[in-house]
Amino acid sequence: xxxxxxxxxxxxxxxxSFPYRTWNNARLARxxxxxxxxxxxxxxxxxxxxxxxxxxxxxxxxxGYLQRQFxxxxxxxxxxxxxxxxxxxxxxxxxxDDGYAENCDFAIPLLVRERIxxxxxxxxxxxxxxxxxxxxxxxxxxLAPNSVEQLREMAEAGIEIGAHTRTHPVLSRxxxxxxxxxxxxTAGRELGELIGRPMRYFACPFGLRQHFHDELFSLARAAGYxxxxxxxxxxxxxxxxxxxxxxxxxSPLLVELMNWLTLDPVKVLRTQPxxxxxxxxxxxxxxxxxxxxxxxVSP
Numbered sequence: 001x002x003x004x005x006x007x008x009x010x011x012x013x014x015x016x017s018f019p020y021r022t023w024n025n026a027r028l029a030r031x032x033x034x035x036x037x038x039x040x041x042x043x044x045x046x047x048x049x050x051x052x053x054x055x056x057x058x059x060x061x062x063x064g065y066l067q068r069q070f071x072x073x074x075x076x077x078x079x080x081x082x083x084x085x086x087x088x089x090x091x092x093x094x095x096x097d098d099g100y101a102e103n104c105d106f107a108i109p110l111l112v113r114e115r116i117x118x119x120x121x122x123x124x125x126x127x128x129x130x131x132x133x134x135x136x137x138x139x140x141x142x143l144a145p146n147s148v149e150q151l152r153e154m155a156e157a158g159i160e161i162g163a164h165t166r167t168h169p170v171l172s173r174x175x176x177x178x179x180x181x182x183x184x185x186t187a188g189r190e191l192g193e194l195i196g197r198p199m200r201y202f203a204c205p206f207g208l209r210q211h212f213h214d215e216l217f218s219l220a221r222a223a224g225y226x227x228x229x230x231x232x233x234x235x236x237x238x239x240x241x242x243x244x245x246x247x248x249x250x251s252p253l254l255v256e257l258m259n260w261l262t263l264d265p266v267k268v269l270r271t272q273p274x275x276x277x278x279x280x281x282x283x284x285x286x287x288x289x290x291x292x293x294x295x296x297v298s299p
Contacts, residue, residue, distance in 0.1 A: 002253055014259050021262045025090060028263075034087040036078045036236040037070075037261055038229065040203075041250040043100040044107035048141045052098075054252040056106045062250065062257060063110060066092050070261070074117035075160060075201060075245070079227060082242040092261065095119045095229065095247065097164060097203055099127055101144040104154070112157045120154060121164035121203035121229075122146065124187045128194075133168065152195050162201040163188030163225070171204060171213040180213060185223040200226045207231025207247070209274055217244065217285035230278065234271035235263070241279040246271070 002010070028034050042052035044059045054062075066072060071091040073081075081087045094111065096103060099122040111118045123145070126133055132142035155161050165171070166187035174180045188199040202220050204212055207230045213219075220228045227245050234246030251257045260267065 002256065007253065007255060010259055011255050014255060014262070017265065018262070020265065024263060024265070029088060029090075032086045032088055033238045034090045035263060036073075036081055036087055036091050036093075036238070038075075038078065038093045038095060038236065038245055038247040039066075039250040039257075040095045040097055040207075040229075040231055040247045041107070042097050043102060043143070045100070045102040045105070047102075048143060050139065050141070054250065058252050058254070059107055060110060062254060063114065063116065065254065065258070066094075066261075067114065067116075072116045075119050075227065077117075078236065078245065079242040081238055082236060082240050085239040087238045090261070090263075093117060093119070094250075095121060095162075095203070097121045097231070098123055098133060098168070099146040099151075099164070101146050101150065104146070104150050108154055108157075108159065112159070115158075117158075117160075119160040119162050119201055120151075121162040121201070122151060122191060123164045123168045123205075124166045124191045126168075127151065127191075148194050155195050155197050160200065161191070161195055161197060162203060163191055163199040164203045165205055168205045170206060170211055171216060172211050174213060177215075180215065180219065184216065184219050188223065188225070198224075201229065202227070203229045204231070209277075212278075212281075214281075217282045221285050228282075232271070232274060233260070233267065234275050235268060240275065241282050243285075244275075244278045244282040246275060246278075 041054060044054055044056055046055050071089050073091045073093055075093055078093050094116055126145040127148060136143045151161055165183040169183060184202065188202060192199045202225045204216065209232055217228060227243050229245045229247050231247050233248050236246055248260050
């Protein structure tokens with residue numbers, strides 16, 4: 001949790017830069033280039049608080065803020081606007097990573113009830129084996145992963161299920177091509193077979209710049225995924241790459257979330273060079289496919 005004094009500084013920075021942000025967002029809207037932002041959460045619950053959990057109260061508060069201030073759209077619509085280069089209003093898409101069973105107690109019912117498009121990325125091994133995630137075991141809090149039945153019910157309710165590897169490894173450390181294919185391609189195919197729907201999107205575990213394997217984009221594109229999402233924090237603007245999608249952490253602090261979503265000028269300058277690097281890697285993957293398609297799962 002951010003110290004109180006930092007929260008106060010952030011609030012002051014947000015207030016001081018608000019006139020510029022208002023002008024800049026209006027300028028982008030007039031040019032039909034409003035930002036397309038993707039948030040990622042992990043776990044919504046009121047027990048066992050940690051760095052990847054947000055309380056039910058705070059999550060509901062953030063969803064209310066998002067509904068008032070932004071257009072809530074699907075991942076496919078994010079991609080469509082990136083391709084067409086037209087986005088008249090700032091828009092947000094909600095995603096989750098890993099697959100915690102407790103998300104089905106409050107978060108998912110809220111999102112379904114409010115008809116908010118959501119993509120839910122799942123680590124296959126934990127779901128199939130019913131085993132807690134290693135980082136939770138290390139903390140002495142063995143939290144339950146989603147069951148296959150929960151995923152099927154979510155898919156039936158309109159939640160997009162996405163792939164998040166088999167064992168949640170650091171992909172950049174994998175040197176064996178067969179192991180990389182299993183984590184990225186085969187695990188996604190098996191997850192699609194379990195829920196009876198194709199895996200259209202893939203989330204890189206950890207998702208920072210250093211966690212991406214050099215072959216990930218080639219492998220994912222050849223496997224039939226429609227996009228790969230990162231988690232280093234970044235904005236998607238109309239005309240940007242529609243295969244690599246940047247995501248922003250759904251902070252439990254509303255002021256931190258507001259600072260990101262109202263287009264922090266410092267963060268724009270810091271993240272755009274990284275986005276260009278990833279766009280180049282994604283574009284290069286079109287020219288050198290790595291593996292034959294393995295995502296032939298019918299809806």
